[in-house]
Every structure is written in structure tokens, then in C-alpha cells.
Amino acid sequence: MDNAIVATHPHTHETAVAAEHEHVVLPQHRHHFETKEQQREAATFGMWLFLLTEIMFFGGLFFAYLLYRNWYHDAFVVSSNQLSIPLGAANTAILITSGFFMALGVWAAEVQKKGLLVLFLVLTTFFGVAFLGIKAVEYHEKWEKHHIPGAHFDVSQFINPQAYGLKEKPLAPDMAQKTQVFFFLYFAMTGMHAFHMILGIGLLFWLTWRANRGEFSSGYVAPIENFGLYWHFVDIVWLFLFPLLYLINRHPGY
Amino acid sequence: MSATHTIVNLPDQRTATIPKRNYLNNEDGLLSWLFTGDHKRIAILYLISITFFFFIGGAFAGLIRLELLTPQPDLVASDTYNKFFSMHGIVMIFLFLVPSVPATLGNFLIPIMVGAKDLAFPKVNLLSWYLYWIGGLFTMAALVLGGVDTGWTFTTPLSTHYLNTHVVTAATGVFIIGFSSIFTGLNFIVTIHRMRAPGMTWFRMPLFCWSNYAASILMVLGTPVLAITLVLVALERLVGIGVFDPTKGGDPLLFQHLFWFYSHPAVYIMILPGMGVISEVISTFSRKRVFGYTAVAFSSVAIALFGFFVWAHHMFIMGVSNYSALVFSLLTMLVAVPSAIKIFNWAFTLQKGSITFETPMLYAFGFLGLFTIGGMTGVFLGALGMDIHLTETYFIVAHFHFVMVGGMLMAFLAGIHFWWPKMTGRMYPESLSKLAAVTTFIGFNLTFLPQFILGYLGMPRRYHAYPPEFQVLNVLSTAGATVLGVGYMLPLLYLGWSLKYGAIAGNNPWQATGLEWQIQSPPLTENFIETPVVDHEAYDYEWLAHKTAQEVTTVG
Numbered sequence: 105m106d107n108a109i110v111a112t113h114p115h116t117h118e119t120a121v122a123a124e125h126e127h128v129v130l131p132q133h134r135h136h137f138e139t140k141e142q143q144r145e146a147a148t149f150g151m152w153l154f155l156l157t158e159i160m161f162f163g164g165l166f167f168a169y170l171l172y173r174n175w176y177h178d179a180f181v182v183s184s185n186q187l188s189i190p191l192g193a194a195n196t197a198i199l200i201t202s203g204f205f206m207a208l209g210v211w212a213a214e215v216q217k218k219g220l221l222v223l224f225l226v227l228t229t230f231f232g233v234a235f236l237g238i239k240a241v242e243y244h245e246k247w248e249k250h251h252i253p254g255a256h257f258d259v260s261q262f263i264n265p266q267a268y269g270l271k272e273k274p275l276a277p278d279m280a281q282k283t284q285v286f287f288f289l290y291f292a293m294t295g296m297h298a299f300h301m302i303l304g305i306g307l308l309f310w311l312t313w314r315a316n317r318g319e320f321s322s323g324y325v326a327p328i329e330n331f332g333l334y335w336h337f338v339d340i341v342w343l344f345l346f347p348l349l350y351l352i353n354r355h356p357g358y
Numbered sequence: 359m360s361a362t363h364t365i366v367n368l369p370d371q372r373t374a375t376i377p378k379r380n381y382l383n384n385e386d387g388l389l390s391w392l393f394t395g396d397h398k399r400i401a402i403l404y405l406i407s408i409t410f411f412f413f414i415g416g417a418f419a420g421l422i423r424l425e426l427l428t429p430q431p432d433l434v435a436s437d438t439y440n441k442f443f444s445m446h447g448i449v450m451i452f453l454f455l456v457p458s459v460p461a462t463l464g465n466f467l468i469p470i471m472v473g474a475k476d477l478a479f480p481k482v483n484l485l486s487w488y489l490y491w492i493g494g495l496f497t498m499a500a501l502v503l504g505g506v507d508t509g510w511t512f513t514t515p516l517s518t519h520y521l522n523t524h525v526v527t528a529a530t531g532v533f534i535i536g537f538s539s540i541f542t543g544l545n546f547i548v549t550i551h552r553m554r555a556p557g558m559t560w561f562r563m564p565l566f567c568w569s570n571y572a573a574s575i576l577m578v579l580g581t582p583v584l585a586i587t588l589v590l591v592a593l594e595r596l597v598g599i600g601v602f603d604p605t606k607g608g609d610p611l612l613f614q615h616l617f618w619f620y621s622h623p624a625v626y627i628m629i630l631p632g633m634g635v636i637s638e639v640i641s642t643f644s645r646k647r648v649f650g651y652t653a654v655a656f657s658s659v660a661i662a663l664f665g666f667f668v669w670a671h672h673m674f675i676m677g678v679s680n681y682s683a684l685v686f687s688l689l690t691m692l693v694a695v696p697s698a699i700k701i702f703n704w705a706f707t708l709q710k711g712s713i714t715f716e717t718p719m720l721y722a723f724g725f726l727g728l729f730t731i732g733g734m735t736g737v738f739l740g741a742l743g744m745d746i747h748l749t750e751t752y753f754i755v756a757h758f759h760f761v762m763v764g765g766m767l768m769a770f771l772a773g774i775h776f777w778w779p780k781m782t783g784r785m786y787p788e789s790l791s792k793l794a795a796v797t798t799f800i801g802f803n804l805t806f807l808p809q810f811i812l813g814y815l816g817m818p819r820r821y822h823a824y825p826p827e828f829q830v831l832n833v834l835s836t837a838g839a840t841v842l843g844v845g846y847m848l849p850l851l852y853l854g855w856s857l858k859y860g861a862i863a864g865n866n867p868w869q870a871t872g873l874e875w876q877i878q879s880p881p882l883t884e885n886f887i888e889t890p891v892v893d894h895e896a897y898d899y900e901w902l903a904h905k906t907a908q909e910v911t912t913v914g
Contacts (some may be wrong), residue, residue: 112769135475135884136469136475136477136480136553136884137474137553138889142552142553144550145552146478146479146548146553149548149551149552150478150479150482150544150545150548153544153548154544155549156578156580157540157544157577157578157581157582158582160578160579160580160582161585161586162586163582163583163584163586164582164583164586164587164590164616165586165590166614166615166617166680167612167615168590168601170614172607172609176607176610179607190842242595247834253597253599253600254597254598254599255598257599272548272733281606281607282607284599284606284607285600285601285606285607285608287595288597288599288600289601292589292590292593292601296589297588306585328543348815
């Protein structure tokens with residue numbers, strides 16, 4: 105008889121469940137965490153780890169870029185001169201502004217100001233979309249200039265730049281071919297970055313909708329904080345891409 | 359015994375029936391499984407899925423051995439044979455070996471072992487199972503559409519430039535499976551860092567948690583590099599220009615560096631969780647604390663760290679400089695040190711222990727023998743001169759099968775048998791399971807020992823025909839593969855049988871000390887009714903004896 109009671113254990117279980125319900129403070133508190141602090145710490149720690157995987161993910165591309173930049177220095181110089189610094193710089197400013205509003209958004213969530221939070225999230229989204237718009241203009245320009253690697257790529261403008269009105273040093277045909285490597289890496293790296301932006305903007309819409317419902321106005325701010333980390337990470341990747349692709353190597357003294 | 363350090367759960371005694379309420383029957387219906395957040399149910403989903411893929415990979419292994427029965431290419435043409443070994447490799451590595459122990463046993467046990475109610479991110483955990491299947495279906499699609507013949511390594515420029523097969527589909531599959539692996543690793547790390555029960559300090563954690571923790575570090579840091587490499591391979595094939603194609607200024611060696619930066623550590627992703635299983639099993643069936651617990655724990659982390667600095671030993675014959683070959687040769691041999699620490703400490707654990715040969719222990723002994731052979735031959739291959747003689751021969755094939763199949767798969771089977779009573783509440787049939795363990799061990803040796811000799815004599819891998827003088831050894835190997843196949847089928851049958859007819863296991867059939875054995879079998883959905891407070895070291899059998907004595911007096 106003892107065995108049967110022990111096996112199903114109805115009494116102990118019900119009291120335990122009741123006890124558990126007492127310290128559930130927030131609806132967002134998941135049952136498997138002891139406290140909401142533990143839940144928040146776990147979410148933040150998980151986010152940092154995820155960003156670590158992202159660093160390794162982009163790391164492969166940066167590794168390839170560094171390698172080929174050393175090997176095909178001349179081709180990379182000429183190619184990087186084809187990128188528009190004004191557009192790149194404008195995008196850098198826009199993205200930093202977006203990151204600034206995201207930081208304000210996290211602050212607004214922490215001080216539990218719903219209206220401000222929604223406003224800042226909308227502004228973050230706006231500048232994020234503006235960034236992608238400029239990126240699209242740049243991609244279109246690359247298409248028109250036949251700088252997209254593959255069948256339409258025009259190598260001859262790097263072999264004989266004068267005929268195209270470019271003030272570049274002519275490259276030997278095999279080195280001119282290497283400009284494709286630069287543009288392939290340019291599209292791979294900025295494309296991967298833009299893909300992260302698109303995902304982020306999707307998440308921003310979702311967070312704005314939730315913020316508008318008042319979900320983050322009660323002290324539960326982990327999603328906003330963690331998205332903020334993600335958004336800043338995407339900013340930082342761009343802050344490496346901009347100098348590497350656009351700025352360094354420009355017009356050395358020949 | 360004061361109330362403060364009691365683990366307040368169902369008492370540790372044999373019950374006559376399966377508990378009425380447990381994680382298996384808490385909710386009914388297929389949908390409750392497909393949308394579950396319970397780490398134990400996700401572990402079961404994984405177990406079923408990877409068993410399915412294991413037998414697909416195994417079928418290709420069988421076809422390969424069948425073709426190699428005779429020196430002539432009489433079963434299939436060379437391109438079909440290439441697709442066979444590619445599929446065998448891709449399925450076995452990415453869909454079986456990498457996820458096997460972490461995704462099944464790790465998922466099931468890590469939260470319980472550290473005293474948590476679930477993994478930190480249950481939804482992410484479920485997502486990673488779906489990603490596993492989506493990736494698996496892409497891989498199967500590549501197979502159905504006509505196969506891939508790059509080998510599992512997708513080596514460029516072969517994969518990007520010369521082959522007209524479904525490389526992009528298969529690479530997409532592997533890319534997606536990679537994210538499944540990243541999310542699993544991430545979940546484990548956060549759970550172990552943030553969700554340990556009061557008193558469960560780092561050095562009270564079971565070694566299974568330590569080894570999965572180390573493997574998770576590798577998953578989180580290595581897998582993204584594989585992912586981006588496969589993205590580049592796919593882009594290069596689609597756009598027709600790229601970073602790896604030497605005719606367009608790319609460098610195939612860059613692919614090798616990026617690929618092996620993941621894929622060598624991946625070997626440790628496969629073996630480390632298995633080593634954790636072996637620590638648990640050996641300790642339990644010797645009834646002793648693992649000798650040098652701290653050294654064994656740190657050696658897992660050391661293997662993980664060294665694992666990131668040895669990748670170029672895959673490239674000794676591919677044009678890396680002599681200097682870097684020398685450095686990588688040295689670093690490779692350094693990995694043998696933490697591996698040996700584990701082996702020696704297990705041997706010392708066994709010494710003067712009261713050993714019983716239950717089925718998991720038989721598999722664990724199989725592991726010790728096979729992994730030691732595999733590890734020692736790894737030192738041969740790490741040595742620069744030997745590697746140049748033996749590379750791309752059957753010696754390599756035998757070596758990595760000894761480590762991964764002999765090591766990892768033996769550990770996986772040891773773990774499945776060891777925790778089967780906890781997962782299902784039932785025991786497996788004793789004599790059949792011992793027969794399976796012995797059959798597997800014999801079959802394994804018969805299959806792969808001849809391949810060491812074949813490789814030493816110079817038989818290259820990845821050929822479907824060979825000179826007649828190699829036939830005797832190849833016939834032996836194929837015969838061994840048949841025995842091995844029987845050894846793998848047996849558990850499938852009797853474990854299935856035991857689900858319905860097996861003896862009721864009780865909470866702690868092995869009298870083991872881990873937290874998972876102090877709760878009911880099968881566990882409740884929430885694992886622990888009250889959060890346990892841990893006041894003893896891992897593998898503290900005196901604590902267990904004391905606790906059991908207390909319970910006999912209270913319950914009796």
C-alpha cells in the first residue's frame with residue numbers, strides 16, 4: 105500500500121505545484137527557470153554566445169578577404185576605387201544613427217516608457233530600411249558598370265582603364281581577372297550583412313507590435329535588450345566592412 | 359539525515375509498475391510530440407530520427423563493402439560507387455555521429471544531471487530538431503535527385519568546378535544541420551552555466567556534463583566556419599566565379615583551411631560526448647569515483663582547445679610549407695596527451711573496483727580497446743613522415759573508423775543501454791544485449807583490422823576496384839561488416855521489444871549516484887518536483903549507501 109502512494113505521490117506533487125505558482129510573478133516567466141533573474145541572465149548569456157557564433161561565421165569571410173588582399177593587392181586597390189565613398193559613408197552614418205535609436209529603445213524599455221519605446225523602435229526600423237535602400241542603389245550601380253562577377257563582368261575596363269575614362273593604373277590581364285575576386289567578396293560580405301539587416305528589420309516589426317501591446321512596459325525587457333545586442337553587432341560588422349572594402353588601399357601614390 | 363539535503367522526489371526503490379504520470383504519457387497525441395518543449399521528448403524524437411539515418415548510412419556502407427568483395431568492379435560503375443561512399447560519409451558524419459550522443463542522451467540527461475527542469479531554451483531546442491530534419495531531407499533530396507560524388511568533404515575545385523551533381527542541395531542540407539548543431543551546443547552551454555541546482559558546483563557535475571560542455575564549445579565556435587565555407591561553395595557553383603576556383607584566382611587551399619578548421623574539431627564533437635558516457639558507465643560498474651575526476655574534466659576542455667590548432671594535419675600532402683607541417687605535426691601529437699589522461703584515469707578507476715559486466719560495461723570495455731587502437735594509430739598519422747606514406751590509403755579509413763565508429767558508436771550504445779531504464783522505465787533483455795555487444799566488438803575488429811594492413815600495403819581509399827592480391831583482406835573485411843550489421847540490428851529489435859515486454863526497471867537499477875537516478879523512471883515532465891539541493895560529490899557511493907539505508911528505515 106505504501107508503494108502505491110509513493111509511486112503516484114499525489115499530495116507532494118500538488119503542494120509543490122501550488123508552491124511554484126506563488127513565486128510566478130510575470131506571465132513571461134517560463135516555468136523551468138527558478139527566478140526571473142535567472143531567466144534574464146540565461147537569455148542574455150545565450151545571446152552573447154549566439155553573437156560569438158556570428159563572429160566565427162563572418163570570420164571565414166574576413167579571413168578570405170585578408171588572404172586575397174595580400175595576394176592580389178593591385179587588383180584590390182583598383183576595385184576598391186570603384187566603390188562610392190559618399191554612399192558608403194552615408195550608410196555608415198545612417199546605421200550608427202539607427203544603432204543610437206536602438207540604444208535609446210533599450211533605455212525606454214528599462215524605464216518602462218511604452219510610447220518612447222515604440223517611437224525609438226520605429227526610428228530604428230526607418231534608418232535600417234534607409235540603409236538597405238542605399239545598399240540597393242549601390243548594387244544597381246555595380247550592375248550597370250558590369251562589376252557583378254560572373255558572365256556579365258567586364259574585365260577590359262581594368263586592363264585598359266583609359267578607354268573607359270578611369271584614372272587607374274592598367275592591370276595585366278591575369279591580375280585584372282582578380283578584380284572579380286574582390287567583387288565576389290564585396291557581394292558575399294555586404295550581402296551577408298544585408299541579410300542580417302533584413303532579418304533584423306523583420307524582428308523589429310515583431311518587437312514593435314509587441315511593444316505596442318505593452319508587453320515590455322512591465323519590467324520584462326530581455327527581448328528588447330537582446331535584440332539591441334544583435335542590432336549593435338550588425339552595426340559593428342559594417343564598421344569593419346566599410347574601411348576594409350571602401351577606404352583602405354584607395355589611390356596609392358601612382 | 360537532515361531534510362535540507364534530501365532530494366525530495368520519489369524514493370529510490372523498485373516499483374511494481376511504471377509510474378502513472380511521466381513525461382511519456384503526460385500528454386497524448388502526435389501533435390503533443392511535434393510541438394513539445396520537453397527536453398526528454400525532444401531527445402526521444404532525436405533518437406528515432408538519428409536511428410533512421412544511421413541505418414540509411416549503414417545501408418551505403420553495406421553496398422560499399424559488397425562492391426569491394428571482388429577486385430573487379432562488378433556491382434556498380436565507378437561514379438555510382440563514388441556516390442555511395444559520399445552518401446555514406448555525409449549521412450554518417452552530419453546526421454549520425456555529430457548529433458548522436460549530444461542530441462539524444464545529452465538532451466535527455468544534461469538538464470536532469472545539473473538539477474534543472476529543462477534546457478534554457480526549450481523552443482530553440484525543438485527548432486534544432488526541425489532544422490535537423492529539414493537538413494536531412496535536403497541531403498536525402500540530393501540523393502534521390504542523382505547523388506553527390508564529392509566525398510563528404512566537398513573538396514574544391516572538384517565540388518565547384520568539375521562535378522555535375524547535386525552539390526548545392528547536399529551542401530544546403532549540411533548547412534542547415536550545422537545550425538541545428540550550433541543551437542544544441544548553445545543550449546547546453548547556457549544550461550550548464552546558468553541553471554545548475556543549488557550545491558551543484560562545477561566540480562560536482564558528472565563528467566558527462568563536462569564532456570558535452572567541451573563538445574558544445576566546439577559546436578558553437580567551429581560550425582559557423584563550416585557554414586560560411588559551404589555558402590561560398592554554393593555561391594561559387596551558382597555564380598561561376600569565386601574564392602576557391604584556381605582558374606579565376608581563387609585558392610582551393612583556402613577551402614581546405616576553412617573546411618578542416620571545423621572538420622577536425624568535429625572529430626572531437628563526435629568523440630567527447632562519448633567519452634562522457636564512458637566515464638559514467640565505468641564509474642557506476644566499478645562502484646568507484648572516477649580516478650582523477652578533475653584531470654578528466656579538464657582534459658575534455660583541453661581536447662576541445664587543442665582541437666582548434668591541428669587542422670592542417672589534413673593538408674600535409676597538399677602544399678602547406680614544411681615549417682607549418684612540422685608545427686601542426688607537433689600540435690597534433692599534443693592532443694594525444696589529454697586523451698591518454700582519460701584512458702589512464704579510467705584504467706585506474708577500474709583498478710580494485712568491484713566490477714560487474716553489465717551490458718553498458720561490455721560496450722565501455724569495447725570502447726576502451728577500440729578507441730585506444732584508434733588513438734594510437736592517430737599518433738602514427740600525426741607524425742609527418744608516416745602520414746605521407748599512409749595518407750589517402752585504407753590505413754586512414756581504418757583509423758577514423760576505429761576512433762569514430764569503434765569509439766563513438768560503442769559509447770553511444772553503452773549510453774543507450776545504460777540510460778534505457780531511465781528513458782523508458784523498462785529493462786532490456788540481458789543475455790541478448792550481451793550477445794549484441796560481443797557480436798559488435800568481433801564484427802568491428804574483423805571489418806577494420808584488415809584495413810590497417812590494406813592501407814599499409816598501399817591500397818588507396820575511394821576506389822571501387824583493386825589489384826587481386828588485396829582480395830583476401832577485403833573479403834575478411836566484408837565478412838566482418840556483415841557480423842557488425844547483425845550486431846547493430848540486434849539492439850534495434852530487442853530494445854523495441856523491451857518497450858512493451860521488458861521488466862520494470864525501477865528508479866535506480868544500477869545503484870548509480872547521478873541526480874537522474876534519484877528521480878522516477880521514466881521521469882516527470884518537470885523532472886524534479888522540488889529543486890534538488892546537492893551536497894555530495896559526483897560518484898559518491900558512500901553517500902548513496904547512506905541515503906538508501908535512511909530510506910529503508912523511513913519507508914519500511
